[in-house]
Amino acid sequence: MSIRQISIALIGFGNTGRRLAELLVERAGAIEERYKTRIVCTAIATAHHGSIVSGAALDLSLALDLVRHGKPLMSLPGVEQVKDSFEAISRSSAEVVIETTPLNVDNAEPALTHIRRALETGKHVITANKGPLAFAAREIQALAASNNLYLRYESTVMDGAPLFNLVNRTLPLIEIKSMRGIINSTTNFILTRMEQGSSFDEALSEAQRRGIAEADPGHDIDGWDAAVKAAVLANSLMGADLKPGMISREGIRHLERESLIEAYHSGKRLRLVTTIERIGDRVEARVGPEEIEAGDLLYVIDAFSNALIFETDLMGTIAIVEQNPELTQTAYGLLSDLLSIL
Amino acid sequence: MSIRQISIALIGFGNTGRRLAELLVERAGAIEERYKTRIVCTAIATAHHGSIVSGAALDLSLALDLVRHGKPLMSLPGVEQVKDSFEAISRSSAEVVIETTPLNVDNAEPALTHIRRALETGKHVITANKGPLAFAAREIQALAASNNLYLRYESTVMDGAPLFNLVNRTLPLIEIKSMRGIINSTTNFILTRMEQGSSFDEALSEAQRRGIAEADPGHDIDGWDAAVKAAVLANSLMGADLKPGMISREGIRHLERESLIEAYHSGKRLRLVTTIERIGDRVEARVGPEEIEAGDLLYVIDAFSNALIFETDLMGTIAIVEQNPELTQTAYGLLSDLLSIL
Numbered sequence: 089m090s091i092r093q094i095s096i097a098l099i100g101f102g103n104t105g106r107r108l109a110e111l112l113v114e115r116a117g118a119i120e121e122r123y124k125t126r127i128v129c130t131a132i133a134t135a136h137h138g139s140i141v142s143g144a145a146l147d148l149s150l151a152l153d154l155v156r157h158g159k160p161l162m163s164l165p166g167v168e169q170v171k172d173s174f175e176a177i178s179r180s181s182a183e184v185v186i187e188t189t190p191l192n193v194d195n196a197e198p199a200l201t202h203i204r205r206a207l208e209t210g211k212h213v214i215t216a217n218k219g220p221l222a223f224a225a226r227e228i229q230a231l232a233a234s235n236n237l238y239l240r241y242e243s244t245v246m247d248g249a250p251l252f253n254l255v256n257r258t259l260p261l262i263e264i265k266s267m268r269g270i271i272n273s274t275t276n277f278i279l280t281r282m283e284q285g286s287s288f289d290e291a292l293s294e295a296q297r298r299g300i301a302e303a304d305p306g307h308d309i310d311g312w313d314a315a316v317k318a319a320v321l322a323n324s325l326m327g328a329d330l331k332p333g334m335i336s337r338e339g340i341r342h343l344e345r346e347s348l349i350e351a352y353h354s355g356k357r358l359r360l361v362t363t364i365e366r367i368g369d370r371v372e373a374r375v376g377p378e379e380i381e382a383g384d385l386l387y388v389i390d391a392f393s394n395a396l397i398f399e400t401d402l403m404g405t406i407a408i409v410e411q412n413p414e415l416t417q418t419a420y421g422l423l424s425d426l427l428s429i430l
Numbered sequence: 431m432s433i434r435q436i437s438i439a440l441i442g443f444g445n446t447g448r449r450l451a452e453l454l455v456e457r458a459g460a461i462e463e464r465y466k467t468r469i470v471c472t473a474i475a476t477a478h479h480g481s482i483v484s485g486a487a488l489d490l491s492l493a494l495d496l497v498r499h500g501k502p503l504m505s506l507p508g509v510e511q512v513k514d515s516f517e518a519i520s521r522s523s524a525e526v527v528i529e530t531t532p533l534n535v536d537n538a539e540p541a542l543t544h545i546r547r548a549l550e551t552g553k554h555v556i557t558a559n560k561g562p563l564a565f566a567a568r569e570i571q572a573l574a575a576s577n578n579l580y581l582r583y584e585s586t587v588m589d590g591a592p593l594f595n596l597v598n599r600t601l602p603l604i605e606i607k608s609m610r611g612i613i614n615s616t617t618n619f620i621l622t623r624m625e626q627g628s629s630f631d632e633a634l635s636e637a638q639r640r641g642i643a644e645a646d647p648g649h650d651i652d653g654w655d656a657a658v659k660a661a662v663l664a665n666s667l668m669g670a671d672l673k674p675g676m677i678s679r680e681g682i683r684h685l686e687r688e689s690l691i692e693a694y695h696s697g698k699r700l701r702l703v704t705t706i707e708r709i710g711d712r713v714e715a716r717v718g719p720e721e722i723e724a725g726d727l728l729y730v731i732d733a734f735s736n737a738l739i740f741e742t743d744l745m746g747t748i749a750i751v752e753q754n755p756e757l758t759q760t761a762y763g764l765l766s767d768l769l770s771i772l
Contacts, residue, residue: 258599397751
């Protein structure tokens, strides 16, 4: 049996990109056996360690080592340094670009330009960055379709838990009437801790120490992260054309510990809930704190866990739950997209 | 754009088979538009209304009408009566056999023979009957593979909620370490009602009135239904070769209303839980009542709802939940299998 080869470019090499690289190294044997395919990396673009391209397979283990020790990727044998991530994409011969740069909620850049550049130069795109899908879903989906290229983004919402693949690959002919869920881990963790007695600041610090909340947690706390995800879900699964700014949004900054404790002791919980509904011809979305009753599925979604409930025409109400995800799950989402392209 | 045609044989025409027939009539336009395919039925085998084959597409609406009014299917124009379901399969020119006869937990017949006959005569198989998968998974899967035919069975567990498709189509490379869930609606409904104060008999009668429990509810009450499903899950998703009789099994007949009420008032719930675990090289499964803590996902699975929690190597812990399914969901599971074959 002959082994095919597929080449990838890693654009962004932070926590998510590096965890994916580790998975590709660890699971190379299993992937080769199962898919008769060797995945080789031929370009890496980083924020702090330079950007490189190569004609042949890079040594990913060595690249991980270099970055771990704060050294530039130019030290890799046989690579050519390029100016930046854009040039890495244009100059790379990779078949698939994997985009994992950080979210920019103002204009989705540079991720949006990365994706456009990749699709324009004939490369499939897999992204963990929800910005481009929230701001320009129709444009980049049309660009991918007109070039006969894949654009996959499973890990943009609920890490690697299958949402887009669930609907697209296992629920044919289904129409989604609404989606409702808890899709931001930081706020869910903070609210879980506060109802147990922590102050907002203590809970936030703990979330930051555990690597869940960003140094600047405003996007989570004020509901922006959930609103961006809501736009991706609405645009991708319900045919909407929502921008994050069009979504009614209320954060958790003003919630008082006492109200949370009181709700908890009366058998309820306050949670940041995202709701997307089809109302007539329109799709509407909102993000805000809600009181959850004990019989509600969302009642048991605490700490870092996430859940999304789909109300459908033919399959009734089904939900997918992800319990306390870690970085591996986000990287797995990218890997599952890559394997689905194979 | 040319429209393909695919022909099916409906073997079994009870509640599930008829609901599928209704969906095929209702959604014919959407299927034709989306899949460029017309699904035509060319054979029906029933327990009480005869078995027929036809060279051309049957009028499914008329077939539904006839059965609704207690008339034999021979009244359909242009059909030929055959002796029984076996002859219907052998004589039919259908490309796909859809098997929906009732479960037989002793030997899986006649469903097992139906499936063998279909695969031996070159027909793909979709079944809602868990018996054959629980008793002879390896044999019929090998038979399908050696004939290059599909064998699909999404609706055997948790109706149409994607479990097999979830794992096979959206979780590539994943190894499942364990599965744990509530997968029998009748017992879950009875336990939900009993903790609210109903007697076992009242709760069972209500489940029967609502069409969930069978006239002979023993299979549900004694945990056989869950054990058969556990075998299907273990054999299909964890590479096991379990028979239902090898599964440790305890039913709910001996549970007292007082214990259920007491557990409920102390913030817990008694539920019939199915667990399948990989232990070293082996896969072990058990079915039995368990006390569920309030923080457990299964705590919110009440009435007819079902849930299955997967513990995996790369995707952590994820769960799928189906809230209060009805007959349509089972029929949809068959339809989703059929559309996935297209």
